[in-house]
Amino acid sequence: MLKSGSPLQVMSHAVVGFPSLEENLRAIDGLVEAGVRMIELQVPFSDPVADGPTLVNACYQALQQGGSVAATLALARQVSTRHPQVTFILMSYLNPLYRYGLEQCFRDAAEAGIRGLIIPDWPVEEVEPMLPLLDELDLSPILMVTPNTSTDRLPRICRASRKMVYVVARMGVTGSATKWDQEFIDYIDRIRSHTKLPLAVGFGIRHAEDLKSLKDKVEVAAVCSRYIEWQDQEGSDAAAANMATLIKDSGLPRLGDS
Amino acid sequence: MIRSQNGMFGEFGGRFVPEILLPALLELEEMFGRLREDADFWQEYVELTQQFSGRPTPLTPCHRLSEHLGGASIWLKREDLNHSGAHKVNNVLGQGLLVKRLGKKRVIAETGAGQHGLATAIMAARLGLDATIYMGADDIERQYSNVFWMRQLGATVVPVTTGARTLKEAMDEALRDWAASCETTHYVLGTACGPAPFPELVTYFQSVIGIELKDQIQTAIGRMPDAITACVGGGSNAMGVFTPFLEQSEVKLIGVEAGGRSRDDGDHSIRLQPDTAETGIAQGFKTLFLQNQDGQLGHTHSIAAGLDYVGVSPIIAHLHQSGRLTADSASDEQVLDAFKLLMQYEGIIPALESSHALAGGFKAAAEMSADQHLVINLSGRGDKDIFNVARAFPQPEWTAFLQREIDRQNNEPADQSSIAAAEEARHA
Numbered sequence: 107m108l109k110s111g112s113p114l115q116v117m118s119h120a121v122v123g124f125p126s127l128e129e130n131l132r133a134i135d136g137l138v139e140a141g142v143r144m145i146e147l148q149v150p151f152s153d154p155v156a157d158g159p160t161l162v163n164a165c166y167q168a169l170q171q172g173g174s175v176a177a178t179l180a181l182a183r184q185v186s187t188r189h190p191q192v193t194f195i196l197m198s199y200l201n202p203l204y205r206y207g208l209e210q211c212f213r214d215a216a217e218a219g220i221r222g223l224i225i226p227d228w229p230v231e232e233v234e235p236m237l238p239l240l241d242e243l244d245l246s247p248i249l250m251v252t253p254n255t256s257t258d259r260l261p262r263i264c265r266a267s268r269k270m271v272y273v274v275a276r277m278g279v280t281g282s283a284t285k286w287d288q289e290f291i292d293y294i295d296r297i298r299s300h301t302k303l304p305l306a307v308g309f310g311i312r313h314a315e316d317l318k319s320l321k322d323k324v325e326v327a328a329v330c331s332r333y334i335e336w337q338d339q340e341g342s343d344a345a346a347a348n349m350a351t352l353i354k355d356s357g358l359p360r361l362g363d364s
Numbered sequence: 365m366i367r368s369q370n371g372m373f374g375e376f377g378g379r380f381v382p383e384i385l386l387p388a389l390l391e392l393e394e395m396f397g398r399l400r401e402d403a404d405f406w407q408e409y410v411e412l413t414q415q416f417s418g419r420p421t422p423l424t425p426c427h428r429l430s431e432h433l434g435g436a437s438i439w440l441k442r443e444d445l446n447h448s449g450a451h452k453v454n455n456v457l458g459q460g461l462l463v464k465r466l467g468k469k470r471v472i473a474e475t476g477a478g479q480h481g482l483a484t485a486i487m488a489a490r491l492g493l494d495a496t497i498y499m500g501a502d503d504i505e506r507q508y509s510n511v512f513w514m515r516q517l518g519a520t521v522v523p524v525t526t527g528a529r530t531l532k533e534a535m536d537e538a539l540r541d542w543a544a545s546c547e548t549t550h551y552v553l554g555t556a557c558g559p560a561p562f563p564e565l566v567t568y569f570q571s572v573i574g575i576e577l578k579d580q581i582q583t584a585i586g587r588m589p590d591a592i593t594a595c596v597g598g599g600s601n602a603m604g605v606f607t608p609f610l611e612q613s614e615v616k617l618i619g620v621e622a623g624g625r626s627r628d629d630g631d632h633s634i635r636l637q638p639d640t641a642e643t644g645i646a647q648g649f650k651t652l653f654l655q656n657q658d659g660q661l662g663h664t665h666s667i668a669a670g671l672d673y674v675g676v677s678p679i680i681a682h683l684h685q686s687g688r689l690t691a692d693s694a695s696d697e698q699v700l701d702a703f704k705l706l707m708q709y710e711g712i713i714p715a716l717e718s719s720h721a722l723a724g725g726f727k728a729a730a731e732m733s734a735d736q737h738l739v740i741n742l743s744g745r746g747d748k749d750i751f752n753v754a755r756a757f758p759q760p761e762w763t764a765f766l767q768r769e770i771d772r773q774n775n776e777p778a779d780q781s782s783i784a785a786a787e788e789a790r791h792a
């Protein structure tokens with residue numbers, strides 16, 4: 107994964123089973139072609155409480171299409187072999203992984219080529235006891251920091267995170283706009299004072315203007331709900347083309363295959 | 365009294381929430397931890413329930429019914445006589461006192477049957493707070509009269525149209541609202557579920573039911589009852605009546621779940637019996653959830669919207685696992701029979717939720733001896749169920765009346781426009 111201070115790059119998303127398991131593969135090829143080098147593979151869940159309507163609906167459809175933990179691991183195996191230059195991250199709510207068996211799930215995920223974990227309802231207190239196993243597997247928990255995270259909790263979350271910290275840009279759920287003002291810059295500075303890890307910002311990154319605002323401030327920008335909206339409204343091929351345009355319009359460096 | 369260990373009850377409970385909700389939960393936990401050590405706070409709460417909700421609620425002996433069933437003497441703890449018609453108001457009034465101390469101006473709530481939403485709308489009106497109530501679109505159809513009153517009381521009722529459109533989805537949506545609004549908004553969780561400290565906090569307020577009952581039954585029969593039954597959806601009325609009796613092992617505690625139409629997946633809401641729910645982590649806590657092999661939460665059914673829930677209080681899950689609580693269930697059909705029996709023999713119209721406790725209680729009482737005593741927690745009254753009950757026991761003249769009422773509303777354009785204006789004002 108990337109280093110602190112690297113130029114901004116886009117992280118995007120797949121909801122496994124949305125719009126179908128077959129199309130996931132083509133959609134991911136498209137994202138890679140568009141220059142995306144970090145992709146979250148989301149296990150669909152019946153009760154995604156941190157997500158807004160776009161991802162809630164995508165989860166609902168994905169479950170009808172056979173999305174599951176097993177399907178996610180199978181997809182990870184395929185795409186990590188096809189695209190060794192891309193970092194694939196498992197995104198899931200806790201229960202599907204818990205039912206699978208957490209330890210087994212982490213072992214299988216690492217074996218399938220997954221490099222990181224984003225689990226919104228897995229608090230740091232529960233992550234800490236798993237760190238030895240995760241470190242052994244080189245599977246990085248990417249924990250979330252939010253604008254209201256207290257000063258005494260922030261260093262603890264940063265210490266348990268590996269490879270990067272996920273910065274939730276604003277209060278609320280995924281899928282609507284965020285303001286990148288002085289308050290946001292102060293927030294980023296506050297997190298930087300506790301960690302040398304690269305920062306990934308998510309929640310509300312929708313336009314080239316958003317990416318331009320984040321350039322030189324953080325290392326990763328998650329364009330997830332917006333991409334799923336494109337997939338839903340225009341199909342996966344157009345969504346990939348839109349992503350390529352977004353990256354170009356934002357003036358982000360074209361990432362090579364190395 | 366119930367005390368968690370860091371939010372856990374045995375292996376259940378905890379606080380598995382997105383990071384964004386933690387500060388609000390920790391603030392609430394800190395305040396609750398302080399207030400429950402304060403006898404004056406409990407006194408303030410009890411006085412409020414007396415002044416506003418008619419507490420203490422009576423303990424009613426059921427002479428005719430007991431004789432008819434031919435077993436134990438049956439008593440009813442009359443939570444149906446609360447203001448708003450159910451035990452839900454106890455917890456809401458208690459949380460109202462917390463909201464005042466937190467200095468927040470807006471409350472949100474999830475609701476199934478609408479009783480908790482109604483109680484929250486009442487509390488918000490009394491305290492001058494904004495209220496938004498999340499309710500599954502299907503539950504709105506089943507309990508429209510409660511929706512009508514919530515809106516009249518000034519609350520915004522948001523229909524939730526995702527998934528199965530019942531209580532589970534309403535709770536998801538309330539959590540999403542709270543993720544954006546927790547700095548100014550209090551989430552009035554309606555049952556003894558959700559992330560810590562809610563299971564403990566809701567149980568604390570609802571335990572006023574069992575505390576009163578203990579005194580009342582002692583006065584009435586000079587000893588503790590032999591058994592108590594309560595219906596179990598999320599588990600708040602059951603925890604309320606059971607909690608003060610947990611140490612009295614001679615009192616059998618029976619929780620009655622919704623058996624629905626059948627034991628097939630999606631046809632019932634039974635979580636405590638074998639081959640039903642499995643341990644899971646969702647909606648902020650660990651408990652027994654109806655779910656599939658992949659950890660996706662399942663669908664539920666009950667004739668009573670208030671019991672139609674996929675999980676159960678972590679405290680109930682723990683008490684059941686440790687053997688202190690006996691689990692039973694009642695089918696939709698048994699529930700309607702019990703409903704009818706209580707009306708005919710005692711002149712009381714129970715809620716369909718509470719009729720599960722009646723069905724379980726009647727069954728248990730029939731197997732007990734005449735010198736034994738069984739208390740049924742009658743958690744709510746049945747007025748709200750008039751449409752569902754009318755469908756179960758059809759009366760042609762009722763249907764004809766509804767038709768005439770529709771005709772009347774259609775033929776009174778002035779009324780219609782004033783209703784439309786009111787709707788518009790509400791959305792403005």
